[in-house]
Amino acid sequence: MSNSPKPAQATPLNPRRRGIIVGASDGMGATLAHKLVKEGYTLALIARRKEKLSSLCAEINTAEGETRALAYVHDVANYDEVPDLLRKIVADLGGLDLVVFMAGVNFPPGLNNYNFEGDRKMIEVNLIGAMAWLSPVAEMFQNAKAGQIVGISSVAGDRGRIGNPGYNTSKAGLTTYLEALRNRLTRHGVNVLTVKPGFVKTEMIKAAQGGTPFAISPEQAAEDIYKAMRKRKQLIYTASIWRWIMLVIQHVPSVIFRRMSF
Template structure:
């Protein structure tokens, strides 16, 4: 059974992932900023699935703590899942550097910082593990509504692609997840088309299956692959006039 580290463990998707991996009898390490809030989840997972589970403090923006965090984990992870993310406010970010920087720091810099540590650790210890990053279709083309978030996720997608290439010959697998819309706290109040929106449970099951099959890129709902193909093919002269 594998030791699974879930970063950003209070997110709706992370909670569903914790249940999915625990159901399959893996050991779970949950990491979040407000780690005390993880305790009820840890107790529930232990009782419900008869597995080992841990609650740990982790802040994606405190880059300088990442190496120590990883070195002090109770178990050496076989699977690392980077779930945390921050949608932020694009209009605010245009005027307020603090907001723009936070969007980049959480979605790109923080993710790269902790996954670099995870990848180096796996290489050093010959762990034939799996690294999973939750990126976004928003990274496939910049749009006026979320281009700060989208550009950070674009960077993260490129990072994961390069990391997969780098780690392939060492037996370490990297999975990039592009979920499309998910019904979570992040999208609360948004008018989402139900046919294009996945539940966190659906996302978790799809990730578990894709990781087991060593799939490289996962579009959770199949239609997103085709939607993004169309979006990418629109000529820039036309695209800039659209209100997307």
């Protein structure tokens, strides 16, 4: 639940875009929240960690001098909570123009280990959690013939590598799901943007194996995402060099690729 005062409602003279960021307490989510508020959005911020979420909202609202960020504590694996929470957020914001699904977990098992429990959690959060939120949002935006969905996938979903099969699978599934939503919704005036980050300097980078080349700051990632949103792009890599790296990786023959150790 949100304990913050309700934000000022949009008016014809003061149009204000309204958005949700799922997975917003730190890292790219928190950085993107700051960016979007500065660009005129009022936001509902969703995360599991109440203290970090409340701190982020207080920081944003103090800086802006008004309520521009509302906190909602929620674990995306609690799928049954989504319909009621979504309805409450739309009522609190007075409408909805944007949803960003940023939530994600990474539990690398190690090259010689298998961990179904970790794999299950990654699928539950990274993929099914996204579907639980974006399916009702897609229906809402389709009926309104307006809106924008942004899903944070990963370069990890572009090919099945040996280091973390469960994470690769969760992100590959998310990429395909977002593409399917895009193919459904574009004809209804709704934009769906898939973002594929490489390495971003957040807590999750600690789970990376084999080095972190071309790592970027959360600020650069947020800037890239916002620029792509404004241009209503369908797919971006951040940093952009990953587009070319993954193009090469995708075309390495399987007989060679399976011998690689990353």
